[in-house]
Amino acid sequence: MNFNFLDNIQWAAIPAYGYALYGGFVLCTLVQLYYYLIHFGRVVRFRSKSGKEKGVQPPVSIVICSKNEQHNLKKNLPLFLRQDYPHFEVVVVNDGSTDESEMLLYELKQEYTNLQITTIEQDRKFVHDRKLAITVGIKAARYDAIIFTEPDCTPNSDKWLSAMQHAFGKGGEVVISYCRSTSRRGIAGKIMRSDSVFSALFSLCAAIKGKPYRGSIKNMGLSQALFFRNKGFASYSAYPRSEETVFLCRNANRKNTRVTLAHDAILASSQKLTFGQWFQQKCIYTSLLTIGKRGKKHINTEMASRVLFLLCVAALAGIAALRQTYLPIAAAAPLILIRFAAKVAVFYRATKKLQEHGMLIWLLLYDIFSPVLAFVTSMAQPNLHKIKKIK
Numbered sequence: 001m002n003f004n005f006l007d008n009i010q011w012a013a014i015p016a017y018g019y020a021l022y023g024g025f026v027l028c029t030l031v032q033l034y035y036y037l038i039h040f041g042r043v044v045r046f047r048s049k050s051g052k053e054k055g056v057q058p059p060v061s062i063v064i065c066s067k068n069e070q071h072n073l074k075k076n077l078p079l080f081l082r083q084d085y086p087h088f089e090v091v092v093v094n095d096g097s098t099d100e101s102e103m104l105l106y107e108l109k110q111e112y113t114n115l116q117i118t119t120i121e122q123d124r125k126f127v128h129d130r131k132l133a134i135t136v137g138i139k140a141a142r143y144d145a146i147i148f149t150e151p152d153c154t155p156n157s158d159k160w161l162s163a164m165q166h167a168f169g170k171g172g173e174v175v176i177s178y179c180r181s182t183s184r185r186g187i188a189g190k191i192m193r194s195d196s197v198f199s200a201l202f203s204l205c206a207a208i209k210g211k212p213y214r215g216s217i218k219n220m221g222l223s224q225a226l227f228f229r230n231k232g233f234a235s236y237s238a239y240p241r242s243e244e245t246v247f248l249c250r251n252a253n254r255k256n257t258r259v260t261l262a263h264d265a266i267l268a269s270s271q272k273l274t275f276g277q278w279f280q281q282k283c284i285y286t287s288l289l290t291i292g293k294r295g296k297k298h299i300n301t302e303m304a305s306r307v308l309f310l311l312c313v314a315a316l317a318g319i320a321a322l323r324q325t326y327l328p329i330a331a332a333a334p335l336i337l338i339r340f341a342a343k344v345a346v347f348y349r350a351t352k353k354l355q356e357h358g359m360l361i362w363l364l365l366y367d368i369f370s371p372v373l374a375f376v377t378s379m380a381q382p383n384l385h386k387i388k389k390i391k
Contacts, residue, residue: 021319022331025312029335031305036342039298042205044349048167048262059087060165061141061224063148065133065217067095070104072151072270079154081112083161089114091140095133096122116140131233134217134244138232144224148217148244152271153179159264164221167260174248174257175221176207179267180355188275190359194366195282195373197356202299204261210254214285217244219267221258226251245288266355279377286377307371309339343367 062080066073073092080090094101094117105117118140120133138146147164155161167175178200181193203214230251273281313336316328347363 021312021315022328024308025316025332026335028305028309028312029339031301032309032339033342035298035302035305036339036346039205039302040201040346040350042208043201043261044346044353046204046208046259046261046353048163048260048265057086057162057165058145059089059143060085060145060147060161061143062088062090062161063093063134063137063141063146064090064151065093065095065130065137066097066101066151067133068097068099068101069151070097070099070101073101073104073108076151076154077108077115078112079158080149080161081108081115082158083155084158085161085165088161089116089142091116091118091137093133093137093140094119095130096120098122116142135232138222138224138227141224145221146224146227147175147221148219149267150218150269150271153218153267153269154182155264155267157264160267163260163262163265164219167258167262167265168221168223169258172221172256172258173223173226174212174215174252176204176212176215176248176257176259177219177221177265177267178204178261178354179216179218179269182268182270190362191366191373192273192275192278193356193359194362195370197351197354197359197363198366198370199285200354201350202302204259206298207252207257207259210257212248212252212257214245215248215252218269219265220244223256226256245285249288261353263355268355283377286374303371303374306367310368310371 062083064077064080077090077092090112092105092115094105102119105115109115109117118136120128120136134148145165145168147161164175164177167177181189181196199214203212206213207215227247230247233247313332316332320326320328343364344360348360351357351359351363
């Protein structure tokens with residue numbers, strides 16, 4: 001390769017801010033490559049236990065909290081009741097439903113002996129949230145190993161329960177998996193799905209490292225003993241609809257937490273959130289990150305390095321245009337291409353593992369515009385600064 005053109009460059013004529021800008025660009029690129037290849041790469045390289053190995057299969061309780069979910073119960077509940085597992089029960093907490101859920105549940109009870117029904121009656125004087133329904137479900141469960149899901153979730157196969165239970169392994173008290181979305185269409189839907197994948201990459205990486213800070217009640221395992229040993233949700237009344245995340249921050253650790261991304265372990269959710277509902281939920285989780293320590297550092301560092309990377313690229317392009325020279329962009333181009341290639345490779349393999357098909361292009365676009373959404377979310381998040389920090 002001929003590098004004679006370098007002899008014609010007047011290096012002394014390049015201003016000091018040009019070197020500083022390029023140095024900042026290189027540093028941001030290296031930080032970004034760390035997150036794509038090393039940090040997010042943990043999810044790509046992670047190998048889950050298949051659950052096919054022969055061994056002891058202890059009894060398991062599946063807990064489903066349902067409120068006015070007749071349609072989803074009719075569609076999905078039989079799929080959970082027919083799981084290929086030797087001994088398990090499905091506990092459905094009918095949380096004050098006003099539709100025909102109760103009638104449907106008792107009809108299914110006649111067909112499936114492993115279905116247990118617990119009903120929370122409506123009480124106008126006592127308004128409760130989801131924490132009560134989850135607690136009632138845990139208390140009603142007969143077995144220590146509990147797998148949570150929700151009526152709108154669909155398993156890939158009848159091996160879901162086996163894959164989730166097998167992930168507990170020896171000494172496991174928490175199992176974290178993934179639940180993908182199937183119903184979010186249009187631009188708003190793609191934004192929500194892209195954000196879900198980004199959030200999952202961070203939270204799953206943290207869990208794999210032994211520092212879990214977020215899980216979803218849609219697809220999560222929990223030991224009944226761990227729940228009662230730590231007094232359940234007794235001290236979490238100030239947290240709006242975030243009980244499982246707060247519980248994980250307080251009680252999940254490197255020793256008792258397991259992750260599974262096995263094909264059979266991942267569920268698909270048909271929940272239809274409006275963009276406003278999703279944004280409100282995202283604000284709550286963002287607030288939890290600000291009062292806790294787990295996950296916050298990596299999320300903020302990656303976001304800051306990405307914003308600075310884009311600003312540096314824009315500044316180098318501006319200098320090239322003003323000075324009418326290709327040198328700034330030519331110097332930056334190799335690192336820009338390397339970052340882009342790394343990003344495409346990691347996103348492609350991550351979406352394949354998480355079964356988020358058709359999301360690669362949207363993730364690449366979201367990677368550029370998500371800082372704006374993060375800023376808006378941080379400005380709109382609920383005021384939870386008075387809540388004690390989670391250690």
